[in-house]
Amino acid sequence: MKHLAEYRNPEFGKSLYRKIHEISTKPWNIMEVCGGQTHTILRYGLMQKLPEQITLLHGPGCPVCVTPIEYIDGIISLSQRPNIIVGTFGDMLRVPGSEENLLASKSAGGDIRLLYSPLDALQIARDNRDKEVVFFGIGFETTAPVTASAILQASRENLNNFSILSAHVMIPPAMAAILENPHTKVDAFLAPGHVCTVTGTAPYQELCAGGKVPIVVTGFEPVDILQGILMAVEQLEEGRHEVTIQYSRAVRPEGNPQALKIMNEVYEVVDRHWRGLGTILGSGMAIRKKYEKYDAANKFDVRFKYRDSLVNHCGRVLNGEIKPIECPLYGKECTPEKPVGAPMVSSEGACAAYYHNSERVKAGK
């Protein structure tokens, strides 16, 4: 893995900074969509050396941040039923539902396992035939194909004690919703590289043309992000708007046809509520009727009580209207120890990234 040093090459990074400074003449707001990118930006302090007129807005691409409260309440209620093993990604454990989080449910006796993949949950189901295993399927087009393949595998094995609570959502409809927001400040997007390895660039062409915004598919290393910013500024300064790929070592324009096929086989597109952002049309992935026996919501008759986030500030952070430090709760009522909103929880949440990497000091705490 020599490449890591390469993508953090300070000389290349400095030369990118120089070029960005050379060509920037106007104020531009560039939104990085993915929480992983936000994390890198804060971890490496990338904003410190950008020209003053370039503002980075942090987007909604933090999977645990946007998972609706009612789904978290749903998985918590499942974890408290007897004979159910719940599997989830690590980040999700600490996210507050309406009353508590999964960690609290675990302490109260729920059998909740931190897993790296839904395929691990499949194995737990094979090993525990007398129990029901429910995996909490969250995240974007990056994690959705793996969840789908777990369902297909369960179906092939006729494994009847395995199901998924699917809260998967898609990124491009959320970007469209941000552009439609009358308060939006976004001039260009850095699109999430990992999502695009699956989807390819097709879903972004329409967004780019309709919203007249440059979209640069960007990676996650410091140098990737600086190069993505440079490519976006180049287009903005020249008055162009195209979909271009910075993350070319991983993304092909056509994406990953096999992953897309699996997703299409298992999921249908539905409207879905995003925590803090409200309902986004055509953004959700629901398990098709054909596979309903693997749909935990159906199997266990989970009733979702729709609750919008009490904290509207999170929504304004997630769609880039305000920076985390502009939130009145930031660092006061809302800290990583006692998060009020989800963006303060995950390492990919913008508020947690700010809090841990620098801005707490500036906030004067």
Added chain:
Amino acid sequence: MRGIGTGENSDRKHLIQLAHGGGGRMMRKLIDELFAKAFASDVSDAESDAAILNVPHKKIAYTTDSYVVDPLIFPGGDIGTLAVNGTVNDLSMRGARPLYLSAGFILEEGLPLEILEQIVQSMKQAAETAGVKIVTGDTKVVDRGHGHGIFINTSGIGIIEHDLNIAPSSVQEGDVIILNGDVGRHGIAVMAKREELALETAIESDCASLAEDVQRLLAAGIEIHCMRDLTRGGLATALAEIAQSSRKPIEIEETAVPILEPVMSVCEILGFDPFYVANEGRFIAFVPEKDSPAVLDMLKRSSVCETPSIIGRVVPGKSPFVTLRTALGTTRVLDLLSGEQLPRIC
């Protein structure tokens, strides 16, 4: 449940039973044939309720720690090596010469004796390497399902043979911070084994006694202001804690902190920050500039790790934070974590 092994070793004679902690013959036998034999010394006395120690110094250091690692055995060590080195290192970090340890065992019914024997042998070896004696101990057995195979508590006594006050309160502006080697190995080695991650390159824990290195620094008359071993919470947590307790700002150069490629790769994949990953044989020392060449020179000849480096300094100012200067010339604050690091999602 991943608990204690039962499969191949299902012959009951080879498993820990409740009677091994019951105070009767089986317990006596376990103590005599395993613990007393492994830990025999001039001061240990398995027949008595307490060991009598001859400590000819006015100032002693005293510490305790409990070990609950999962898995029990991992690349580069096991819970036994950890239990000895952890307590030895805690004593060493105060500048004490570790002399005596106690060892309390909480065993789970059904633990294969073979595993216990292996762990006790590791403790024996680790104690010999560190120059300490395990002089007293205790064994309890809990019902199957009420433990995790084996928990160990060790406490330790060491003597202070110098007049330094090695503590955060002695940290001074201008102090040079020296790290004795690469960081992040122990945490990643244990996690990779626990989660059965298939890694191309095996990563071994850095678990080791720091007693010898510290004693050499002290013997050479190095004016050590503060030391901290980089266990839970890793390098970043140790630095942040010292900055807070000493009320002094610290600046660290990111590129000066060695991290092995495989450790870095696993951290990247899982979204961990190697600065916060646990180590068991790494420490930082705060020393005056004048002493830093000698410290580097001595640590280069260490049997624990040969790649010490100056990673930063205590800088002027009042805000008690740790600032990391990145290779790009930007900065970030190394803060205390709110909880454990959890793997990220995408």
